[in-house]
């Protein structure tokens with residue numbers, strides 16, 4: 001995409017653009033005349049998804065970057081590429097996510113769910129701050145989940161070497177998303193960058209694709225009661241574009257209604273400790 005000719009456009013980067021909520025967000029942003037860059041894991045997925053989004057949105061202003069968010073080296077390469085191509089960033093949507101049935105170590109030796117769902121958003125956001133500052137008013141949105149209510153940040157076993165379960169690691173990562181959002185909002189208080197997080201509801205996506213067959217069958221049975229991604233993404237788009245949310249930061253939304261996250265998610269000491277730990281885990285690699 002030729003961005004120099006798109007200076008009149010808002011520019012968005014959407015992680016998880018190849019599937020589910022990220023893809024739905026990219027389609028709707030493109031419909032709303034935003035120049036959209038999606039993040040996909042590889043070229044094949046990028047080319048295929050861009051074509052699908054162009055067809056669905058009728059917009060030619062879609063492109064992709066590739067990165068594996070479980071690898072910090074890959075995130076650094078991605079950032080270099082983004083800085084080469086983009087003059088600014090107006091909207092950053094963290095929609096990549098994973099749910100792993102068993103503990104898998106990333107190439108960096110970290111637990112995959114924590115690395116992809118939390119550390120990747122942490123690192124990518126830090127690195128992209130100069131581009132977000134170049135926008136006249138930038139908005140960051142983090143897709144969390146009400147699953148955070150069951151989450152704990154276990155600093156004694158953050159990487160879950162001692163005991164692992166898919167639910168435990170997912171809930172920990174979703175609580176981390178919210179603690180990160182609130183702490184980042186405090187740090188960005190005097191800037192034109194806002195950051196909010198939200199629970200999108202129970203949405204019919206590919207999130208459960210790695211789970212055991214029995215659980216996938218159960219999920220399949222309740223699919224009729226789940227929201228379609230194109231519907232579930234509406235609040236995200238409003239939070240990203242609607243002037244009503246200008247300057248709103250450090251909030252948790254259920255749809256477009258401001259909601260209350262778990263009491264522990266508001267603990268500033270916990271948020272600061274997680275921030276420092278996340279810095280250590282991303283700077284040392």
Ligand SMILES: NC(=O)c1ccc[n+]([C@@H]2O[C@H](COP(=O)([O-])OP(=O)(O)OC[C@H]3O[C@@H](n4cnc5c(N)ncnc54)[C@H](OP(=O)(O)O)[C@@H]3O)[C@@H](O)[C@H]2O)c1
Nearest residue numbers: 016018019020021068069070096097145202203205206207
């Ligand atoms: N679905 C729900 O009901 C629900 C509810 C609450 C919160 N959420 C949150 O919404 C977000 C989006 O999830 P979804 O439901 O849309 O799931 P999804 O359909 O599985 O989409 C997840 C996206 O993340 C990408 N991704 C995963 N691991 C990656 C990696 N290592 N590197 C790069 N990209 C990676 C996937 O890419 P590939 O296609 O290459 O795998 C995919 O594009 C997640 O944060 C999830 O926690 C979802």
